[in-house]
Each structure stands twice: as C-alpha cells, then as structure tokens.
Amino acid sequence: MTQHPDIDQALVRLLGPAGPEIGCDACFEGLDRYVELELAGRDVDAALPGFRAHLVGCPACREEYESLRALVAGDGAA
Amino acid sequence: MSVASPIVEPVTEPVAAVLDPRLDDESRRWLVGLRAEGAEKDAAVERLHALLLRAARFEVARRRPMLPHLRGGELDEIALEAAGDALMSVIRRLDDFRGTARFTTWAYKFALLEAAVKLRRRAWQGRELPLEPEAWSLLAGGGGADLEAEQSELLDAIRRAIESELTPRQREVLVALALNGVPIDVLAQRLDTTRGALYKTLHDARRKLRARLDEQGLSVGSFTEETR
Numbered sequence: 144m145t146q147h148p149d150i151d152q153a154l155v156r157l158l159g160p161a162g163p164e165i166g167c168d169a170c171f172e173g174l175d176r177y178v179e180l181e182l183a184g185r186d187v188d189a190a191l192p193g194f195r196a197h198l199v200g201c202p203a204c205r206e207e208y209e210s211l212r213a214l215v216a217g218d219g220a221a
Numbered sequence: 222m223s224v225a226s227p228i229v230e231p232v233t234e235p236v237a238a239v240l241d242p243r244l245d246d247e248s249r250r251w252l253v254g255l256r257a258e259g260a261e262k263d264a265a266v267e268r269l270h271a272l273l274l275r276a277a278r279f280e281v282a283r284r285r286p287m288l289p290h291l292r293g294g295e296l297d298e299i300a301l302e303a304a305g306d307a308l309m310s311v312i313r314r315l316d317d318f319r320g321t322a323r324f325t326t327w328a329y330k331f332a333l334l335e336a337a338v339k340l341r342r343r344a345w346q347g348r349e350l351p352l353e354p355e356a357w358s359l360l361a362g363g364g365g366a367d368l369e370a371e372q373s374e375l376l377d378a379i380r381r382a383i384e385s386e387l388t389p390r391q392r393e394v395l396v397a398l399a400l401n402g403v404p405i406d407v408l409a410q411r412l413d414t415t416r417g418a419l420y421k422t423l424h425d426a427r428r429k430l431r432a433r434l435d436e437q438g439l440s441v442g443s444f445t446e447e448t449r
Contacts, residue, residue, distance in 0.1 A: 152370065153346045156399040157379060158398045158441055159427035160436075166424075167405075167417045173320035174330050193229045200427075201420055203337070203405045214279050215326050 145192065164196035170204045178212050228424055230339065239257035248324035255315060272325060274304035284340050291343065299343060303335035310335070341404040350411055351401040375439050382433040391426035398423055 165173075173191050181187045189197055198205045246319050254265025277300040285296060310331045318327055331347060397403040398419070434441050 150376070151399075153425065154375075154379075154441065155281045157395070157427070158431055159424065161441075163229045164424070171334065174328040177324045177327055200424070201405070203341070204417065207330065207333050207337055210280050210283060210337070211326070211330050213283070214276060214329055214333070218325070 156202075159200040160196035162196045163193050164199070164200055164213060165191075165193040167204055170194065170197050170201070171207075173209060174204075174211060178208065178215055182216060184211065228421060229382065244320040245323060248320060251324040251328075252315070252318070255312065266308070266312070268294065268310040270304060270308050272328060273307045273311070273332040274300060276329045277301075277303040277307065277336040280333050280336035281340065284337070288344055295343075299339050300336060304332055306335045307331040338406045339394055341406050342410060345407040347406065350397060350403055350408065375434070375441065378434055378437055378439055379430060383428045386429045386433050387426050391422055391429070394419055394422045 165205055173194060177187055177191050177194050196207055251265065251269070254261055255269065256262075257265065278297070280303070281296045281300045285291075288296070308330075309327050318324060330433055383395065389394065391399050394408070397408050405419055407421075409416050412419070431441065
C-alpha cells in the first residue's frame with residue numbers, strides 16, 4: 144500500500160482485485176448463502192470462491208452485501 | 222505479480238438438490254404459504270410484503286445521509302416501490318430458492334437490491350454523466366499528493382495504458398465507473414445495458430491494464446490485495 148489512502152483506493156477501483164472473481168449475477172445468486180456462512184464463522188472462500196474478490200472489485204455489490212449482512216446480523220441479535 | 226483472471230463461473234449445484242433437506246422450519250412455512258391457494262396464500266404474500274418493506278426501509282435509512290436533498294416522504298415512496306418490485310421478483314423466482322440460506326435472507330436481498338438501485342438512480346437523476354476523464358489529475362500528478370517516484374511511475378503507466386490498450390467502450394466504462402465514481406446501475410441505465418454486462422467490460426479493461434503493467438515490470442499486486 145502507498146502512504147496515500149486516496150491513491151490506494153483509486154488503484155483498487157482502476158485495477159480491481161488481483162485474483163479470480165465471479166460476476167455480478169453470480170454474486171447476487173450467492174449473496175444470501177455467503178452472508179449466512181460468514182455470520183456462522185464458516186470458510187466462505189472455500190464455499191464460494193471468487194466471491195470476496197468480486198466484493199473488492201464491485202462497489203455496488205459490496206454495498207448490497209454490507210446491507211444484507213447488517214440486516215441479517217440485526218435479526219440474529221433481535 | 223498476478224494478472225487478473227477471467228471472471229469465473231460459480232460451481233452450480235445439481236438441479237436434483239432443489240431444496241436442501243436441512244431446510245429450517247420457518248423457511249418451509251414460507252414456501253408452503255406462498256404456494257398455497259386462497260386466504261392462506263394471501264396472508265403469506267402480505268407477510269412477505271411486510272418483510273420486504275422492512276428490508277427496503279432498512280436500505281433507505283442506511284443511505285439517507287448520502288441523499289440530503291430527498292425528503293422523508295420521497296424516501297418512503299422509494300422504499301414502497303422497491304418492496305413492491307421485490308415482491309414480484311420473489312414470487313416469480315420462488316422455484317429458484319434452493320434452501321442454501323434461510324428464506325428470509327434470500328428474500329431480503331431482492332428488496333435491498335431494488336432499493337439500492339432506485340436510490341442510486343434517484344441520486345443521479347437529471348445529472349449529466351461524467352464519461353470523460355475528469356479525474357485524470359489524480360493519475361497525472363497524484364492529485365497534488367507528494368508521491369514517491371515509484372508511485373508516480375505506476376500512475377503514469379496506468380494513464381498511458383488507459384489511452385493505448387483499451388477500446389473506446391472499455392475506456393468509457395472504466396473512466397465513468399472507476400475514475401469518476403458513476404454508480405454501475407446508473408451507467409447501465411444510460412447505456413441501455415445491464416450491471417453484469419458492464420462489469421464484464423470493466424473486468425476486461427482491468428485485465429488489459431494489469432497485463433500492460435505486468436509487461437512493464439510494474440508491481441501492482443500489493444496495492445489491490447483483498448482485505449476484510
């Protein structure tokens with residue numbers, strides 16, 4: 144990483160994740176399973192390879208992942 | 222240094238495993254109700270709409286600070302519309318539910334998606350999309366930041382690669398999404414395409430940039446490691 148967070152973020156936006164990733168449609172299909180496995184402390188990278196990388200590369204899918212995770216976590220805490 | 226790989230296809234589960242036998246009781250009750258007839262189905266649909274509306278309002282509340290110009294009434298209209306659209310999607314796709322997560326988690330994602338897309342589009346409504354590289358200053362000189370020579374060289378190489386390696390369409394999509402911060406759903410609507418198709422274009426552009434930087438011996442991996 145550089146000493147400049149704004150440039151680090153720009154590099155991520157421009158170059159995307161380093162590893163293999165799934166696309167947006169596959170992300171939506173697996174999102175519910177990914178969130179539940181993650182909240183259960185399971186190995187999500189083994190269960191859904193390429194998913195985490197896509198969340199790095201796609202801000203829109205990441206926002207929806209964060210919302211679903213927060214919503215489901217709140218249900219569990221309720 | 223690794224060059225970005227192609228978008229990978231997820232491993233799909235066999236169709237025979239339509240419903241996970243470990244399906245929880247609550248999810249099973251949802252399916253029974255939504256597949257019933259008459260009053261039982263009506264009640265299940267009403268409950269589902271309430272669930273989706275709660276999720277849509279949750280998303281609206283999360284994004285509200287980023288939408289200061291929208292009044293509460295407008296925001297709730299968006300939530301209601303999102304819940305209605307999500308309800309149709311969930312009912313239409315009921316047979317796609319495999320039981321690999323709880324039914325409520327599966328249904329929530331439709332409401333969150335509908336609300337998020339509507340809010341992104343509403344935030345950009347009437348705005349001209351910046352498709353030209355307005356943010357080139359960052360690449361041209363680090364936006365005034367006091368960069369190390371290696372970082373300046375990397376940014377300059379990326380700028381040159383954007384100009385020389387990408388097709389006009391790839392450049393337009395990369396510049397809009399990655400440099401100018403246009404939300405992917407907004408760009409997809411203006412270009413009459415889908416989020417998935419646009420992301421594929423973005424992904425291909427990124428691969429080309431990484432390949433070019435790789436040829437030049439410039440290290441980028443450490444800048445873009447996935448973190449959580």
